[in-house]
Amino acid sequence: MLDAELDSLAGRLGDGVLVTGEETMERYSHDDAEWAPYGRPVAVVRARSTDDVAQTVRWCAEHRVPLVPRGAGTGLSGGANAVEGCVVLSLERMTEVLEVNTAERYAVVQPGVVNDDLRARVATDGLWYPPDPASSPWSTIGGNVATNAGGICCVKYGVTGDYVLALEVVTAQGEVVRVGRRTAKGVVGYDLCALLVGSEGTLGVVTEITVRLRHLRAPERTVAGYFDSLTDAGRAVAALSEAGVIPSALELVDRYCLEAVDAWKHMGLSVDANAVLLGRTDAAGEAGDLEARLMADCFEKGGASFVGISSDEQEAEALFAARRLAYPAVERLGPVLTEDVCVPTAHVPEMLGRIERAAAAHDVHIANIAHAGDGNLHPLIIAKPGDDDAQERAKAAFAEIIEDAIALGGTVTGEHGVGILKRAGAAKELDPGAIAWQRAIKQALDPHGILNPGKAIP
């Protein structure tokens, strides 16, 4: 019965939009989150237009079939994982940049535009789209909006949500609605844009995004610091925050990650340190010199064994490229459970220490990358492939790190989203009243619960 109905939807969508082949369905049925459960969809719709999306949502609403929207599937919390019997709705074919307005500094894009592609496109007009998750070569603006993605530049420039001005969204009833504005300011009604950003496709499907842009900035200077231990590096981070320096990037990578990248990409990274901090400043002229100097001082205060200020872009770029490649490089070597805790910067050294203790207590290896400047840590819990016991120990370490982050006044997810993997942690972190509000809003906007059920809300 449903099959016939699916055929009628397929007919309305046009050739090749609705797919039911096993291989395609498997490929579209999960994101990049390790060990997050996923079900089997009844179909995958690869929408080319807002109308395709509206048709699909209306069909799902009519047949009470769950709908799971997705971008590139680079998520790390299972937010895009299929639920049993759902339609997976991929937005990756909606890749048009519809407008770039240089005077008002905004761009209007379809959700499938890849993050790096947007950055490159607006750079030709002297403009800059700041949010830069490590997945930026693959992840889409739509996916970034769904998870309120962060990135490397966020320590100074904020996250995706800070750049979303307006959205076109298909509601759970299949209606196309516009929210937000294109003016610099505007307070007419509730901020529905902000409500949708980070809602992981549970309130509506975003089909067009108006993003705020900045002017391209001055070239950055890089300060690298090598440390014997993670906690030393953590102390340097806290010292920087205490000193009032706001770098344009402040990333941490440990030896394990650097070696994993080198083994994969043969970049010739020969870093003799257990932890490396990569700081950047984009302040122009003398102010930049001063900031770089202050950063170096703080690295030394943290106990760095070596500190170098570089204006050699190539060398600096190699280190940052290694930082960006760290996750896929480590993932190559086997299953990785990725944390995304965020703690007050003063607690970064303590949190890094606790992560090391969790690794020891549960007998797992934990590698570390971090957006250290905003306290957003990504311990990568590594299990040997096929070792079921190691998998259980990794999950136990995962749970312990989440408890530790909450105990230090932190959050279980700085930028990846709740998805499936962080629901239990979110339940511990959030005020029960805040969870009740989320459920009430979800119920009000999606009364039949068809939009990405079982995600985001604890």
Added chain:
Amino acid sequence: MLDAELDSLAGRLGDGVLVTGEETMERYSHDDAEWAPYGRPVAVVRARSTDDVAQTVRWCAEHRVPLVPRGAGTGLSGGANAVEGCVVLSLERMTEVLEVNTAERYAVVQPGVVNDDLRARVATDGLWYPPDPASSPWSTIGGNVATNAGGICCVKYGVTGDYVLALEVVTAQGEVVRVGRRTAKGVVGYDLCALLVGSEGTLGVVTEITVRLRHLRAPERTVAGYFDSLTDAGRAVAALSEAGVIPSALELVDRYCLEAVDAWKHMGLSVDANAVLLGRTDAAGEAGDLEARLMADCFEKGGASFVGISSDEQEAEALFAARRLAYPAVERLGPVLTEDVCVPTAHVPEMLGRIERAAAAHDVHIANIAHAGDGNLHPLIIAKPGDDDAQERAKAAFAEIIEDAIALGGTVTGEHGVGILKRAGAAKELDPGAIAWQRAIKQALDPHGILNPGKAIP
């Protein structure tokens, strides 16, 4: 019957918290919006604590009595106006700054803290709270949050919502709920903080606010430009945006406003121009010199009759003080209907021209102040006291300006909020689907509609 019940609430709140004296009730029954209707409250509660607020909301919920929360009452849209038979809940006595955290750069405050007081308090720690509505000597952080207030520095530094990290809120059921976080980043669940900011007390009563702070910045340089006409000044604004300069302030004041301030405060402002643009840059060192020079060039391009770059803080401060005092100075002379339209900066000259045409068409005087840099214009429609016909003409001009702003891709309210006065305009501006979402959210969180009914939502 309700009287006896009110007595029991009064008893629970303690001495002097619940007031029913006629004079007090009149004073608390409206904000600063001209000709916005207001009703007669049954009582005014001047809360001293979150518990006072929770008791009051629970009482209102139980007796289905509408509740109108308010700060200092400096609003210009009628958002704090009493509805007939309501309890007015004033937060102005909750004035404690509970914490200033210099390392993480945030402050935790009660809602009654006055905006300027917070700025002065954190400045002693080298920190800065940017949002600076012209009402900053009187308006409260709670009121600023309720309206998502803007101000002079917003062109570069954003609005109140950009600085709200966390809130404690009393729900329509009288429960105390915490939303938001204290870390630099965090995406756990829907952004309820952003939903509450600008919701004008219709979803909950905010009883504690955690605001993000910045470091104090470099001293500003001021560039003043005198223009023969508003549209010339508007052209300078558009030129500046086109040139990619983001000033730390860009304010417009017309001759009428400057003269009104001078007549009141005798500041000896002798400006021979029909419109004055006041630009500022807080870029340090050479970058600041360059920005000031670019700004001056753009003013000249707009047709300025005089341009001066000043590092004389006293002279510049006098001009900015005049800008801040313009509204009360004009209001002193009689009833003023205040617009708050915001248009794309490229359309600022066209919008200023349309405002002049609306004044001519409806035979009213319209004075102008504006946060010109973000296209947020405050035409002040002036009617002679007691002239009923002038009042009607003023209202007609008000409606026409709103239509013009929408036609130019703008919004009816850049920073004052919808309140009562902008509901009709909001209905024209917003997508019907977005209005439906607002109603659904309101219904979900305040099913009996007791919180500030008749406000904010068209």
